Amino acid sequence: MSTAGKSSAAGAVHGSVPFGEAVVVFARIGLLSFGGPAGQIALMHRYLVEERKWLDEARFLHALNYCMLLPGPEAMQLATYAGWLLHGVRGGLIAGLLFVLPGAVLITVLTVVYMLAGELTIVQGLLFGLKAAVLAVVLEALIKVSRRALKSRTMVFLAVLAFVAIAVLGVPFPVIILGAAVFGALQHLWHRSTGPASSAPALSAATVEPIGPEWTQPSLTRFLTTSVTWLALWFLPLIGLRITLGPDNVFTVEAGFFSTMAAVTFGGAYAVLAYVAQQAVEVHQWLRPDEMLTGLGLAETTPGPLILVLLFVGGLGGARLSGLEPMLGAMAGALVTLWFTFVPCFLWIFAGAPYVETVRNVRWLAAALAAVTAAVVGVIANLAVWFALHVLFRQMDEISMGAVSLPAPALSSFDPAAAVIAVAAGVALLRYHANLIGVLGLSAAAGVLFVLT
Template sequence: MTMADDAILSEPGFELPAPTFAEATKVFAKIGLLSFGGPAGQIALMHRILVDEKRWLDEPRFLHALNYCMLLPGPEAMQLATYSGWLLHGVRGGLVAGLLFVLPGAVVITLLSAIYLLLGDASLVQGLLFGLKAAVLAVVLEALIKVSKRALKNGFMVALAVAAFVTIAFLKVPFPMIIAVAALCGAAGHFWMSRPAIGAEPEEAPQPITVMPEWTQPSWRRFLTTLTVWLAIWFVPLAVLHMTLGGANVFAAESLFFSKMAAVTFGGAYAVLAYVAQQAVEVYGWLKPDEMLTGLGLAETTPGPLILVLVFVGFLGGARLSGLEPLTGGLAGALVTLWFTFVPCFLWIFVGAPFVETVRNIRWLAGALSAVTVAVVGIIANLAVWFSLHVLFGHVGEWKVGPFTLPVPDFSSLDIAAGVIAIAAGVALIRWHANMITVLVAAALAGMVWTLVK
């Protein structure tokens, strides 16, 4: 594309032709298959494909959608894919984009859960997971660098991101509180920075003239219809399971538990993993005490959102407590978990997105949502630090200093092999821009070899 083409594309009122449904499906399938590295990497992947390469979405609309998804419970990257598909082709586009983002990883983690159930701690499987976890650390760090460069545009944004990191990493402030304070700071910062000089007339920035598809226009009739349909899709199966199997049945218990998780998982999977592990082990008996970390390792190394770790939990619960043949019970448990974890995500998007699109040009609100994105950079940095510590060290303690809680790794538990694989993967990805799948495969092979020879 030439510079002249870029100039034409930047003119107000000009719109790129929308992709066909088949083209969009193919691209979202590619995104779903390549969505490794947690939310940071997945968001960066979608930005590169949908904004930079395909130019189906412009930067402001993509970031506006991201800001909204950050405020929702559930996996923000999956919801961003759903929102993007909805912008392009309405509800069917959102359904296809969201399902293709989730299903590849869901299939993989279900297969890995079955292997774990049947083979347990088989050395080759453990070696594969060991190498992948180390390489995914490099993927997350690379994505964090990219997202930071794009989001942190001035000193105020850097300070806000650092503050968010400190408050969640060292002060253990709840994620929703950080998001709320960031939004207030963003709105206040907009009013402060946009104050006109004394005697100056406020200047209105030109707004691009954009003709949006009919389905993106807010309609109360559509709102009520969509809300009714998706609440039924969510709660009718829930009621049927409880009425036919009884509340004590493992599948009924999973449907209710994961519905609750879908409504409160603000801040992504890490925000609720401790609670899920406690309930799954101590209350329901679905897992053994150390198995949540195994599930986390599986989810970290599969495409799709990290919250797919719940599929591992649901699979083992169904396999052990349903009374069915273990694999049959496990598959049923995985299906129940998938349904009640991800159906609410479609509800949030299809009900709320038309109204969110109408506030894109409300500048103070846009400032608030932009600040949320900046705060989430700090949140992702915290996740990167947490992941690094738990990949590289066998034991990580805590040191309390006043209101601060600092992680203290046991340096005698440093895993040198994991560090070597992570550094090699980081150099390949960040310095040499190697293909991510190639790096992950090489790391998995290295982990298997190390497990065999040590």
């Protein structure tokens, strides 16, 4: 390890880490960032805190707490934050892009391959196995989030209410998230006014020493400049697409849709997938229900944030509805999705990071976030049910009773092969804690066997 790599956290924040060395480390993180946000955060902790000692434990946790408050992929934003601490905006840009681009390139290539070869028997078998295994992956995520979030009867009530709202009543995801946040904040304020001080945990219990580089200090001028710059990068292309292609063009619609997702994806990728699936499949008709499962399976096997599955969604929409040659349409759709999903992430970090100290111990904000996390459990439960029905049954109907709409699978269309793969993957992940990539690979191989026999 180099001398710079052994420098103290304070020294590293002051820029003593060579920029080239930081690029190499963040590139390695980006290429190895499999396994979802928990594994990705652990990987960054090992490289940045344990091995290189570029950040100390308190600074890393402080940055993580802030990123958990933001919409969007928290692991990608944590990488951006860490790069920003070390080398300002250029460091944050490099760290964030290196975390996203390897997986983005792979997902785009896989989307094109799917468009060109998805009807081949062996490819169908691979995707069949992947889709069945994804059901177990979502169930595992639901269990993990539930254990962390549902600490009281109130939180359980919020989760059930969110499930009913999105699964039965069709309430939009952003409305559920906003309602949960308002409920959590108001509940905290009511308890504080009627009883002892709220026991809601502070966002960080660690004492964080002030950091020294000029770019880390709050500055109204810098805040305004940064905000205007990134808002322009976000909205000017959106306006340009609307003017040049028209409001109904698929790329314009995708830009607006994924911009909304970038602003409301509290709770991580699993929380927003149910809403994206509903809108992309039923409203915009960019893809079929089973293809949403295919995209998630592909995203689980590639590095980078799981929310890169949105590139598969946008790519299929572009391929099918843009009027362009399918390969070109898929690549353009994936690029539009990538831009409008991740540009806002840089805005949140570069504009907000210097002010994180002012929100670190705001208890009503912590209470609002806890309520959102509880509601996310209900949303993920809806995603698990939605996936299960479309994996295990080949034919789906719907029962509508006024405002209530319920799925009705045709029992005769039950798929025992999908059930066997899903159960086996669930046992491997939940009982034996097997490696995710290995489970997905074996499930895909099993899918090929089922299709060919």
